[in-house]
Amino acid sequence: MRNTKRSQNIAFFFLFLATLLIVVPVGLIVVIIIQKGIPAVNWQFLSDIPRQGMRAGGIFPAIVGTFYLVLGAIVFALPIGLLAAIYLSEYAKDNLLNRIIKLAIVNLAGVPSVVYGLFGLALFVVFFKFGASILSGSLTLGIMILPIIITTSREALESVPQSFREVSLSLGASKWQTIRHIVLPNAIPGILTGTILGLGRAAGETAPILFTVAAFYLPRLPKSIFDQAMALPYHLYVISTQVPNVDEKVRYGTALVLLSLVLFMNLMAIIIRYNFRKKKKW
Amino acid sequence: MRKFKEFLIENLIFICGLASIFFVVLIFLFLAKEGLAVFKYVNPVDFLAGKSWYPISEPAQLGILPLIFGSLIVTLGAAVISIPIGIACAVYIAEIAPSRIKEVLKAGIELLAAIPSVVLGFIGMVTLVPWVKTVFHLPTGLTALSGSIILAFMAMPTIVSIAEDALYSVPKSYKEGAFALGATHWQTIYRVLLPAASSGIVAAVMLGIGRVIGETMAVMMITGNAAVIPQSILVPVRTLTATIAAEMGEAVVGSEHYFALFAIGIVLFIMSFIINVTADLFLHKRH
Numbered sequence: 001m002r003n004t005k006r007s008q009n010i011a012f013f014f015l016f017l018a019t020l021l022i023v024v025p026v027g028l029i030v031v032i033i034i035q036k037g038i039p040a041v042n043w044q045f046l047s048d049i050p051r052q053g054m055r056a057g058g059i060f061p062a063i064v065g066t067f068y069l070v071l072g073a074i075v076f077a078l079p080i081g082l083l084a085a086i087y088l089s090e091y092a093k094d095n096l097l098n099r100i101i102k103l104a105i106v107n108l109a110g111v112p113s114v115v116y117g118l119f120g121l122a123l124f125v126v127f128f129k130f131g132a133s134i135l136s137g138s139l140t141l142g143i144m145i146l147p148i149i150i151t152t153s154r155e156a157l158e159s160v161p162q163s164f165r166e167v168s169l170s171l172g173a174s175k176w177q178t179i180r181h182i183v184l185p186n187a188i189p190g191i192l193t194g195t196i197l198g199l200g201r202a203a204g205e206t207a208p209i210l211f212t213v214a215a216f217y218l219p220r221l222p223k224s225i226f227d228q229a230m231a232l233p234y235h236l237y238v239i240s241t242q243v244p245n246v247d248e249k250v251r252y253g254t255a256l257v258l259l260s261l262v263l264f265m266n267l268m269a270i271i272i273r274y275n276f277r278k279k280k281k282w
Numbered sequence: 283m284r285k286f287k288e289f290l291i292e293n294l295i296f297i298c299g300l301a302s303i304f305f306v307v308l309i310f311l312f313l314a315k316e317g318l319a320v321f322k323y324v325n326p327v328d329f330l331a332g333k334s335w336y337p338i339s340e341p342a343q344l345g346i347l348p349l350i351f352g353s354l355i356v357t358l359g360a361a362v363i364s365i366p367i368g369i370a371c372a373v374y375i376a377e378i379a380p381s382r383i384k385e386v387l388k389a390g391i392e393l394l395a396a397i398p399s400v401v402l403g404f405i406g407m408v409t410l411v412p413w414v415k416t417v418f419h420l421p422t423g424l425t426a427l428s429g430s431i432i433l434a435f436m437a438m439p440t441i442v443s444i445a446e447d448a449l450y451s452v453p454k455s456y457k458e459g460a461f462a463l464g465a466t467h468w469q470t471i472y473r474v475l476l477p478a479a480s481s482g483i484v485a486a487v488m489l490g491i492g493r494v495i496g497e498t499m500a501v502m503m504i505t506g507n508a509a510v511i512p513q514s515i516l517v518p519v520r521t522l523t524a525t526i527a528a529e530m531g532e533a534v535v536g537s538e539h540y541f542a543l544f545a546i547g548i549v550l551f552i553m554s555f556i557i558n559v560t561a562d563l564f565l566h567k568r569h
Contacts, residue, residue, distance in 0.1 A: 011468045018366070019374045112550050121530070206398070206498075240407060
């Protein structure tokens with residue numbers, strides 16, 4: 001008896017150790033980036049263009065570029081993703097087509113990000129002749145985050161109780177009226193969570209924008225959606241590997257801005273979800 | 283009029299419902315359109331099994347075996363690190379952690395999943411790479427091992443969250459039955475819960491590995507990018523993904539090199555397709 005108790009203690013200790021092995025490095029990464037990045041981040045760093053071959057100055061064009069790309073991606077992906085989620089949750093029957101759609105979503109989520117980059121290059125840049133532009137990059141990122149938006153929105157829609165729909169239908173509302181006025185309003189926090197997670201993902205990805213939009217060095221703001229643009233993740237890649245003798249501080253500063261942006265979005269998503277679960281009355 | 287409007291909307295919903303199928307097919311078609319053209323220059327066997335990758339020499343040598351080995355060795359290393367740690371962490375979160383700590387841990391894992399790969403690559407460059415260099419007395423720390431360690435951290439969130447879901451969805455009665463028979467908590471975990479959740483855990487591992495194979499930026503920044511067949515885990519390697527990312531910028535549209543990079547894309551697409559479909563089968567296996 002004592003033996004089984006002891007082996008349990010040993011086993012639990014190792015499980016705890018494994019958990020620490022994941023959590024501690026994550027904490028360390030965040031702390032290191034904040035600690036070494038904070039001294040570099042000031043108003044000038046955030047609002048100036050890069051100077052002296054990106055070794056000094058700021059990262060404003062990269063921030064603006066990322067903002068445009070993320071905005072473009074969500075404008076494209078949210079309507080399609082939301083309607084697709086409505087189809088899956090409200091209309092789809094349990095048949096072969098539904099099975100294939102779900103499999104396609106899983107696959108879309110699993111396609112390597114660099115393959116999205118290739119696809120965007122072949123379709124938008126070369127075939128549609130959009131060139132390397134914000135438009136091409138946004139569309140590529142939009143398709144990439146589609147599965148995130150579909151999956152989270154579908155979960156949100158499906159978690160609205162069936163009885164809500166039945167009451168609405170029994171009062172004479174049509175199916176679309178029921179969805180529009182009963183199901184959607186109750187699913188909004190969940191849809192919002194998914195949208196923000198999608199935004200965060202789009203903001204942090206580098207590989208899909210490598211050949212579709214990213215400019216190595218472009219010390220001005222893009223003027224139209226057919227312009228190339230700098231982007232934060234690509235800028236971090238460039239100053240860490242492609243440009244020699246960049247001050248460590250500038251690199252950490254850029255990493256900090258990117259990380260804060262992405263983590264802030266994820267934190268928001270977590271908080272919205274948490275509050276929603278707490279308030280939920282059904 | 284209302285009827286007509288709803289008819290339009292419902293059709294739009296149906297079309298969007300099919301969007302994901304449409305995009306998967308579109309991705310494959312465009313990869314194939316550009317990638318299959320490489321087989322005018324090199325036959326498929328030489329492409330997959332050729333030992334030299336010199337895409338810009340004259341004549342170009344387009345054998346991707348070194349790249350496949352590069353991807354394999356990095357993935358294998360990451361799997362060895364991330365599978366045991368990831369499953370152990372999932373068990374700890376699902377079964378042992380008190381509910382307060384559990385929420386914190388889950389949020390922590392979610393944050394790890396959210397860190398952009400280029401940031402992990404950067405941190406790997408400035409911390410891990412010098413460390414690997416001094417510990418193993420190597421001429422460079424940009425090795426497959428460094429890549430494996432960073433990639434393990436990218437696989438772990440996937441493994442932990444899906445394995446935890448699988449453990450969580452084992453019926454409560456299994457656990458109660460084991461306790462009633464006098465088993466300790468640990469005995470219950472490894473004799474009852476883990477076997478019952480095994481298909482979900484297999485799916486978790488597969489999806490984690492899928493994430494590793496497809497990872498690009500971090501791997502490109504810290505594995506050293508030498509396109510030779512690796513003899514050990516302590517040498518620089520170049521993966522399939524890093525090759526595309528590093529070389530597409532210089533490849534001329536419509537050249538042999540351009541087609542070859544798309545053909546690598548096809549290989550990656552097929553790999554991820556197989557992994558995801560099998561993982562999905564495991565996830566939906568009914569007992």
